[in-house]
Amino acid sequence: MIDRVGSARVVRVTAIGIGAALTASIPLTFPANGGPSELDSVVPGNTVSPGLAQVLVVPSNAPVVVALLLAACAWFALHRQWWQAVTMLVVPEVALAVNTWLLKPLWDRQLDDHLAYPSGHTVHMVAVATTFACLVAGLRARIAVATLTVLALLAITPAMAELGYHHPTDVLGGAAAAAAMAIGLCWLSDALHARRDA
Template sequence: MLAVRQNSIPRHRARLGVAATGAAVTVAVPLTLPADGGSSSVDRAIAEPLHSAWITRSGICEALVLPSNGYLLIPVLVLASAWFAHHGDRRRAVTMAVVPELAVAINTWLLKPLWGRQLHDYLAYPSGHTVHLVAIATAFMLLAGAPHARYAVCAVASMALAATATGMIGLDYHHPTDILGGAAAAITMVTLLCWAAESLPHWHSTARTSRLGT
């Protein structure tokens, strides 16, 4: 037990460093925005060329945003939770199912009203679709013990996020900085929530019986 705890100290420190960096980005981005919450110079530099590109008139952007839709992300979340359950780790299965949705709830009810950045008729910062996508991918990568599974999810999630960001900006659903803040907020929340879950009693004894690290 002592060895397990000692080995986990560097990992926890690394995760707290990641969480702190993500939190700093989440807080810093609104400081760069104009007082009315409109487009920043960074937003315009990224969005204006994309709005004039052919893909915004071809229907491609509508397809690009699909990976961020709940009707696709919820089944992915269920499959990820089932993957842990199949490997005999019920604690990680529950954590996988709960943490991303809790991050979405915190973003919706706390972070969005806190910054109050209005776009059209909704609060845009941090981007909720981005939070959902990144939260699911981050939770899996933090909880999985098999390196090949983490690398595969990281690659797929990165491509999905790039596609989604292009589509949301092209369709004027979000400013680029909304997406940056959403990704940073999701990484921060999920890292801290998973750390809290791992701090619960009996986590380490459960983890030792799991085959996920083999």
């Protein structure tokens, strides 16, 4: 019988593996000449008006994501959970940096004048949500964060496509990459914290 720690390890490894595999496999669908893939056609164009799209992308806008990040850090600090507060601050920024400097150049998907895959706005948003969910103790809070994040992804995906910021697969890959990195980095933080306490 697998104990609780072993079960948590299996869940983490599985989640990281699925996220990494999805992030790495989506580029296999990209056309050689660039542009949208067949997967991108799953979210048809012109599903939202440009005005509505501007509203729907708000959850992924940098000022909103940074405000949520700082609020999450403050929440842990108010509860005197200093290690969690620092982890909350560091993990999403590391995930964003890895995406910007490693993943985007690796897959080199051009859209207009920028590298589009994985979506950096999506990586930042999902990394903040995933990190908070990994660090917070309550199951209800985790479920609430997961639900809100999925709803935000459903809103921003067609909006980003409509505004020409990203293809839908950029958002999907960004979400997968962010979840994998945040879970892995939080796991590393837990291990360092346990070692320090020991």
